Amino acid sequence: MFKSKKKWLQLFMAGIFSLGLTACGSSEANKASTSKSSYPEKPIVVVAPSGAGGGWDLTARALTKALNETGLVKQTMTVENKPGGGGTVFMAEYATQDKKNDYKLFVNSPPIIINNLKAEGNSPFGYKDTTPLAQLTKDYGAIVVKADSKFSSLQQVIEEIKKDPKSVTVAGGSGPGSMDHLIAVLPIYKSGLDPKTVKYVSYDGGGEAIAALLGGNADVIATDASAVGEYLKAGKVKVLAVSSPERLEGDLKDVPTMKELGIDTEFTIWRGVFGPKEMSEEAKQYWTDTLKKLSEHEKWKAELEDHGWQAEYKGSEDFVKFLEEQEQLIGDMLKALGMKK
Numbered sequence: 001m002f003k004s005k006k007k008w009l010q011l012f013m014a015g016i017f018s019l020g021l022t023a024c025g026s027s028e029a030n031k032a033s034t035s036k037s038s039y040p041e042k043p044i045v046v047v048a049p050s051g052a053g054g055g056w057d058l059t060a061r062a063l064t065k066a067l068n069e070t071g072l073v074k075q076t077m078t079v080e081n082k083p084g085g086g087g088t089v090f091m092a093e094y095a096t097q098d099k100k101n102d103y104k105l106f107v108n109s110p111p112i113i114i115n116n117l118k119a120e121g122n123s124p125f126g127y128k129d130t131t132p133l134a135q136l137t138k139d140y141g142a143i144v145v146k147a148d149s150k151f152s153s154l155q156q157v158i159e160e161i162k163k164d165p166k167s168v169t170v171a172g173g174s175g176p177g178s179m180d181h182l183i184a185v186l187p188i189y190k191s192g193l194d195p196k197t198v199k200y201v202s203y204d205g206g207g208e209a210i211a212a213l214l215g216g217n218a219d220v221i222a223t224d225a226s227a228v229g230e231y232l233k234a235g236k237v238k239v240l241a242v243s244s245p246e247r248l249e250g251d252l253k254d255v256p257t258m259k260e261l262g263i264d265t266e267f268t269i270w271r272g273v274f275g276p277k278e279m280s281e282e283a284k285q286y287w288t289d290t291l292k293k294l295s296e297h298e299k300w301k302a303e304l305e306d307h308g309w310q311a312e313y314k315g316s317e318d319f320v321k322f323l324e325e326q327e328q329l330i331g332d333m334l335k336a337l338g339m340k341k
Contacts, residue, residue, distance in 0.1 A: 053207020
Protein backbone atom coordinates (compact mmCIF):
# COMPACT_ATOMS: atom_id res chain seq x y z
CA MET A 1 0.00 0.00 0.00
CA PHE A 2 2.79 2.36 0.96
CA LYS A 3 4.68 1.52 -2.22
CA SER A 4 1.53 2.18 -4.24
CA LYS A 5 1.07 5.60 -2.68
CA LYS A 6 4.74 6.42 -3.17
CA LYS A 7 4.52 5.48 -6.84
CA TRP A 8 1.34 7.52 -7.22
CA LEU A 9 3.06 10.53 -5.59
CA GLN A 10 6.04 10.20 -7.94
CA LEU A 11 3.73 10.10 -10.94
CA PHE A 12 1.82 13.12 -9.64
CA MET A 13 4.99 15.15 -9.11
CA ALA A 14 6.28 14.13 -12.56
CA GLY A 15 3.01 15.36 -14.04
CA ILE A 16 3.29 18.69 -12.22
CA PHE A 17 6.89 19.06 -13.42
CA SER A 18 5.86 18.23 -16.97
CA LEU A 19 3.07 20.79 -16.85
CA GLY A 20 5.52 23.37 -15.57
CA LEU A 21 7.88 22.67 -18.44
CA THR A 22 5.00 22.87 -20.92
CA ALA A 23 3.84 26.17 -19.44
CA CYS A 24 7.38 27.47 -19.50
CA GLY A 25 7.80 26.33 -23.11
CA SER A 26 4.47 27.86 -24.01
CA SER A 27 5.50 31.09 -22.35
CA GLU A 28 8.78 31.13 -24.25
CA ALA A 29 6.95 30.33 -27.49
CA ASN A 30 4.53 33.18 -26.83
CA LYS A 31 7.45 35.51 -26.22
CA ALA A 32 9.06 34.40 -29.47
CA SER A 33 5.76 34.79 -31.29
CA THR A 34 5.24 38.23 -29.83
CA SER A 35 8.79 39.21 -30.71
CA LYS A 36 8.35 37.97 -34.26
CA SER A 37 5.07 39.76 -34.80
CA SER A 38 6.25 43.03 -33.25
CA TYR A 39 7.99 44.16 -36.47
CA PRO A 40 7.44 46.83 -37.68
CA GLU A 41 7.41 49.02 -34.56
CA LYS A 42 8.18 52.39 -36.16
CA PRO A 43 7.74 54.25 -39.48
CA ILE A 44 9.24 52.77 -42.63
CA VAL A 45 11.05 54.61 -45.41
CA VAL A 46 10.96 53.44 -49.02
CA VAL A 47 13.69 55.04 -51.10
CA ALA A 48 13.46 55.88 -54.80
CA PRO A 49 17.14 56.32 -55.80
CA SER A 50 16.29 59.03 -58.33
CA GLY A 51 14.47 62.30 -58.75
CA ALA A 52 10.69 62.63 -58.88
CA GLY A 53 8.64 61.47 -61.83
CA GLY A 54 10.60 58.44 -63.04
CA GLY A 55 9.87 54.74 -62.78
CA TRP A 56 11.47 54.22 -59.35
CA ASP A 57 9.66 57.18 -57.87
CA LEU A 58 6.29 56.12 -59.29
CA THR A 59 6.82 52.54 -58.09
CA ALA A 60 7.78 53.59 -54.57
CA ARG A 61 4.76 55.86 -54.26
CA ALA A 62 2.34 53.31 -55.69
CA LEU A 63 3.75 50.68 -53.33
CA THR A 64 3.41 52.76 -50.18
CA LYS A 65 -0.04 54.01 -51.22
CA ALA A 66 -1.34 50.48 -51.78
CA LEU A 67 0.18 49.12 -48.56
CA ASN A 68 -1.48 51.96 -46.65
CA GLU A 69 -4.88 51.62 -48.35
CA THR A 70 -5.00 47.85 -47.91
CA GLY A 71 -4.03 48.10 -44.24
CA LEU A 72 -1.34 45.48 -44.77
CA VAL A 73 1.15 47.78 -43.07
CA LYS A 74 -0.03 49.62 -39.96
CA GLN A 75 3.02 51.85 -39.58
CA THR A 76 3.49 55.12 -41.46
CA MET A 77 5.34 54.71 -44.75
CA THR A 78 7.10 57.56 -46.52
CA VAL A 79 8.98 57.84 -49.81
CA GLU A 80 12.36 59.54 -50.04
CA ASN A 81 14.06 60.52 -53.29
CA LYS A 82 17.82 59.98 -53.31
CA PRO A 83 19.05 60.99 -56.78
CA GLY A 84 22.61 60.75 -58.00
CA GLY A 85 24.60 58.64 -60.44
CA GLY A 86 21.65 56.63 -61.66
CA GLY A 87 21.25 55.05 -58.24
CA THR A 88 24.94 54.51 -57.45
CA VAL A 89 25.16 57.31 -54.88
CA PHE A 90 22.32 55.81 -52.85
CA MET A 91 23.68 52.26 -53.16
CA ALA A 92 27.06 53.28 -51.76
CA GLU A 93 25.36 54.82 -48.74
CA TYR A 94 22.84 52.02 -48.26
CA ALA A 95 25.27 49.12 -48.56
CA THR A 96 27.67 50.62 -46.04
CA GLN A 97 25.53 52.61 -43.60
CA ASP A 98 22.13 50.87 -43.66
CA LYS A 99 23.04 47.21 -44.04
CA LYS A 100 21.17 46.33 -40.83
CA ASN A 101 18.38 48.90 -41.10
CA ASP A 102 15.14 46.91 -41.29
CA TYR A 103 13.17 50.16 -41.58
CA LYS A 104 14.64 51.36 -44.86
CA LEU A 105 13.70 49.58 -48.09
CA PHE A 106 14.19 50.68 -51.67
CA VAL A 107 12.90 49.96 -55.14
CA ASN A 108 15.11 49.23 -58.11
CA SER A 109 15.25 47.65 -61.53
CA PRO A 110 17.99 46.48 -63.97
CA PRO A 111 20.34 49.38 -63.05
CA ILE A 112 21.21 47.63 -59.77
CA ILE A 113 22.89 45.02 -61.97
CA ILE A 114 24.04 47.29 -64.80
CA ASN A 115 25.79 49.78 -62.52
CA ASN A 116 27.67 46.94 -60.85
CA LEU A 117 28.90 45.48 -64.16
CA LYS A 118 29.63 48.41 -66.44
CA ALA A 119 33.14 49.75 -66.94
CA GLU A 120 32.63 53.51 -66.58
CA GLY A 121 31.10 55.04 -63.48
CA ASN A 122 30.48 51.57 -62.12
CA SER A 123 29.34 50.83 -58.59
CA PRO A 124 31.14 48.29 -56.37
CA PHE A 125 27.73 47.47 -54.91
CA GLY A 126 24.94 45.43 -56.48
CA TYR A 127 21.98 43.25 -55.59
CA LYS A 128 24.25 40.86 -53.66
CA ASP A 129 24.76 43.69 -51.16
CA THR A 130 21.02 43.68 -50.40
CA THR A 131 18.21 41.30 -49.49
CA PRO A 132 15.99 41.00 -52.58
CA LEU A 133 12.42 40.78 -51.26
CA ALA A 134 10.14 40.60 -54.28
CA GLN A 135 9.72 41.49 -57.93
CA LEU A 136 6.40 43.26 -58.41
CA THR A 137 6.16 44.47 -61.98
CA LYS A 138 7.55 44.36 -65.47
CA ASP A 139 7.70 47.20 -67.95
CA TYR A 140 9.42 47.91 -71.26
CA GLY A 141 11.52 50.63 -72.82
CA ALA A 142 10.18 53.29 -75.17
CA ILE A 143 11.84 55.53 -77.75
CA VAL A 144 10.14 58.92 -77.52
CA VAL A 145 10.28 62.24 -79.36
CA LYS A 146 8.47 65.54 -78.95
CA ALA A 147 5.09 65.80 -80.70
CA ASP A 148 6.39 68.30 -83.27
CA SER A 149 9.66 66.43 -83.88
CA LYS A 150 10.87 65.97 -87.43
CA PHE A 151 11.18 62.27 -86.64
CA SER A 152 8.07 60.18 -87.18
CA SER A 153 9.69 56.75 -87.05
CA LEU A 154 12.56 54.98 -85.30
CA GLN A 155 14.10 54.21 -88.67
CA GLN A 156 14.37 57.95 -89.41
CA VAL A 157 16.26 58.45 -86.14
CA ILE A 158 18.64 55.62 -86.99
CA GLU A 159 19.24 56.97 -90.50
CA GLU A 160 20.01 60.44 -89.13
CA ILE A 161 22.47 58.99 -86.60
CA LYS A 162 24.04 56.94 -89.37
CA LYS A 163 24.63 60.12 -91.43
CA ASP A 164 25.81 62.29 -88.52
CA PRO A 165 25.87 60.72 -85.02
CA LYS A 166 26.44 64.03 -83.26
CA SER A 167 23.42 65.69 -84.87
CA VAL A 168 20.98 63.77 -82.68
CA THR A 169 20.95 64.25 -78.92
CA VAL A 170 19.62 61.15 -77.18
CA ALA A 171 18.77 61.43 -73.48
CA GLY A 172 17.76 59.14 -70.65
CA GLY A 173 17.09 59.21 -66.94
CA SER A 174 20.31 57.42 -66.00
CA GLY A 175 24.02 57.51 -66.80
CA PRO A 176 26.09 56.07 -69.68
CA GLY A 177 25.93 52.29 -69.83
CA SER A 178 22.70 52.40 -67.84
CA MET A 179 19.27 50.94 -68.52
CA ASP A 180 18.01 53.96 -70.48
CA HIS A 181 21.28 54.08 -72.40
CA LEU A 182 21.00 50.38 -73.29
CA ILE A 183 17.40 50.86 -74.45
CA ALA A 184 18.50 53.84 -76.56
CA VAL A 185 21.49 52.19 -78.23
CA LEU A 186 20.22 48.63 -78.66
CA PRO A 187 18.17 49.35 -81.80
CA ILE A 188 21.12 51.33 -83.17
CA TYR A 189 23.56 48.53 -82.34
CA LYS A 190 21.21 45.93 -83.82
CA SER A 191 21.05 48.05 -86.99
CA GLY A 192 24.78 47.59 -87.49
CA LEU A 193 25.98 50.95 -86.15
CA ASP A 194 28.59 51.57 -83.48
CA PRO A 195 26.62 52.39 -80.31
CA LYS A 196 29.57 54.32 -78.91
CA THR A 197 29.01 57.05 -81.53
CA VAL A 198 25.59 57.96 -80.13
CA LYS A 199 25.45 61.35 -78.41
CA TYR A 200 23.87 60.36 -75.10
CA VAL A 201 23.03 62.83 -72.31
CA SER A 202 22.01 61.53 -68.88
CA TYR A 203 19.58 62.99 -66.35
CA ASP A 204 18.60 61.96 -62.84
CA GLY A 205 15.35 60.15 -63.45
CA GLY A 206 12.86 59.73 -66.26
CA GLY A 207 10.96 62.85 -65.19
CA GLU A 208 13.99 65.05 -65.85
CA ALA A 209 14.65 63.32 -69.18
CA ILE A 210 11.08 63.99 -70.34
CA ALA A 211 11.41 67.61 -69.19
CA ALA A 212 14.61 67.89 -71.27
CA LEU A 213 12.78 66.53 -74.31
CA LEU A 214 9.82 68.88 -73.91
CA GLY A 215 12.20 71.79 -73.29
CA GLY A 216 14.07 71.17 -76.53
CA ASN A 217 17.29 70.00 -74.87
CA ALA A 218 17.05 66.50 -76.33
CA ASP A 219 15.86 65.19 -79.69
CA VAL A 220 15.03 61.68 -78.52
CA ILE A 221 14.72 59.99 -75.14
CA ALA A 222 14.72 56.39 -74.02
CA THR A 223 12.53 55.80 -71.00
CA ASP A 224 9.99 53.48 -69.39
CA ALA A 225 6.94 52.81 -71.55
CA SER A 226 4.67 53.23 -68.52
CA ALA A 227 6.02 56.74 -67.87
CA VAL A 228 4.93 58.27 -71.19
CA GLY A 229 1.19 57.50 -71.36
CA GLU A 230 0.03 60.80 -69.86
CA TYR A 231 2.31 62.82 -72.16
CA LEU A 232 1.08 60.87 -75.17
CA LYS A 233 -2.58 61.44 -74.25
CA ALA A 234 -1.85 65.14 -73.76
CA GLY A 235 -0.41 65.33 -77.27
CA LYS A 236 3.07 66.33 -76.05
CA VAL A 237 5.07 63.39 -77.38
CA LYS A 238 5.21 60.69 -80.05
CA VAL A 239 6.31 57.18 -79.09
CA LEU A 240 8.26 55.66 -81.98
CA ALA A 241 8.78 52.14 -80.63
CA VAL A 242 8.66 49.94 -77.54
CA SER A 243 11.03 47.14 -76.53
CA SER A 244 8.32 44.59 -75.71
CA PRO A 245 8.05 41.22 -77.47
CA GLU A 246 4.56 42.16 -78.68
CA ARG A 247 2.42 45.30 -78.75
CA LEU A 248 1.30 46.73 -75.44
CA GLU A 249 -2.27 47.53 -74.50
CA GLY A 250 -3.85 50.81 -73.43
CA ASP A 251 -2.38 54.15 -74.48
CA LEU A 252 0.51 52.51 -76.36
CA LYS A 253 -1.55 49.97 -78.32
CA ASP A 254 -0.75 51.67 -81.63
CA VAL A 255 3.00 51.86 -81.02
CA PRO A 256 5.07 49.27 -82.94
CA THR A 257 7.60 47.02 -81.23
CA MET A 258 11.23 47.16 -82.29
CA LYS A 259 10.83 43.63 -83.64
CA GLU A 260 7.95 44.77 -85.85
CA LEU A 261 10.29 47.36 -87.31
CA GLY A 262 12.81 44.68 -88.24
CA ILE A 263 15.11 45.27 -85.27
CA ASP A 264 15.65 41.96 -83.50
CA THR A 265 15.81 43.09 -79.89
CA GLU A 266 13.71 43.46 -76.76
CA PHE A 267 14.31 44.70 -73.23
CA THR A 268 12.27 44.03 -70.11
CA ILE A 269 12.31 46.49 -67.22
CA TRP A 270 11.45 44.63 -64.04
CA ARG A 271 10.94 46.45 -60.76
CA GLY A 272 11.37 45.03 -57.30
CA VAL A 273 11.71 45.76 -53.61
CA PHE A 274 14.95 45.31 -51.69
CA GLY A 275 15.98 45.39 -48.04
CA PRO A 276 19.40 45.64 -46.35
CA LYS A 277 21.92 42.83 -46.72
CA GLU A 278 21.83 41.92 -43.02
CA MET A 279 18.07 42.22 -42.65
CA SER A 280 16.68 40.33 -39.67
CA GLU A 281 14.81 37.10 -40.34
CA GLU A 282 11.71 38.59 -38.68
CA ALA A 283 11.68 41.58 -41.04
CA LYS A 284 12.43 39.44 -44.09
CA GLN A 285 9.58 37.06 -43.28
CA TYR A 286 7.24 39.99 -42.63
CA TRP A 287 7.94 41.53 -46.03
CA THR A 288 7.84 38.16 -47.79
CA ASP A 289 4.33 37.59 -46.45
CA THR A 290 3.17 41.18 -46.87
CA LEU A 291 4.36 41.68 -50.45
CA LYS A 292 2.84 38.35 -51.50
CA LYS A 293 -0.52 39.46 -50.08
CA LEU A 294 -0.15 42.84 -51.76
CA SER A 295 0.50 41.23 -55.16
CA GLU A 296 -2.88 39.47 -54.93
CA HIS A 297 -4.86 42.48 -53.65
CA GLU A 298 -7.30 44.44 -55.79
CA LYS A 299 -5.84 47.75 -54.62
CA TRP A 300 -2.45 46.80 -56.05
CA LYS A 301 -4.02 45.56 -59.27
CA ALA A 302 -5.69 48.96 -59.59
CA GLU A 303 -2.30 50.68 -59.19
CA LEU A 304 -0.86 48.49 -61.93
CA GLU A 305 -3.69 49.44 -64.25
CA ASP A 306 -3.44 53.15 -63.44
CA HIS A 307 0.28 53.19 -64.26
CA GLY A 308 0.17 50.88 -67.24
CA TRP A 309 2.38 48.30 -65.53
CA GLN A 310 2.18 44.57 -65.94
CA ALA A 311 2.11 42.32 -62.90
CA GLU A 312 5.09 40.01 -62.48
CA TYR A 313 5.42 38.74 -58.93
CA LYS A 314 8.40 36.72 -57.74
CA GLY A 315 9.03 35.94 -54.08
CA SER A 316 12.46 36.37 -52.52
CA GLU A 317 13.96 33.02 -53.55
CA ASP A 318 12.67 33.13 -57.12
CA PHE A 319 13.66 36.79 -57.38
CA VAL A 320 17.26 35.97 -56.44
CA LYS A 321 17.41 33.23 -59.10
CA PHE A 322 15.99 35.64 -61.66
CA LEU A 323 18.56 38.29 -60.73
CA GLU A 324 21.34 35.76 -61.28
CA GLU A 325 20.00 35.10 -64.78
CA GLN A 326 19.68 38.83 -65.45
CA GLU A 327 23.25 39.39 -64.32
CA GLN A 328 24.47 36.95 -66.99
CA LEU A 329 22.26 38.46 -69.70
CA ILE A 330 23.18 42.08 -68.96
CA GLY A 331 26.86 41.18 -68.59
CA ASP A 332 26.82 39.65 -72.08
CA MET A 333 25.01 42.72 -73.45
CA LEU A 334 27.46 45.19 -71.95
CA LYS A 335 30.37 43.13 -73.21
CA ALA A 336 28.95 43.26 -76.74
CA LEU A 337 28.66 47.04 -76.43
CA GLY A 338 32.22 47.37 -75.10
CA MET A 339 30.94 48.70 -71.76
CA LYS A 340 31.62 45.82 -69.38
CA LYS A 341 34.32 46.31 -66.75
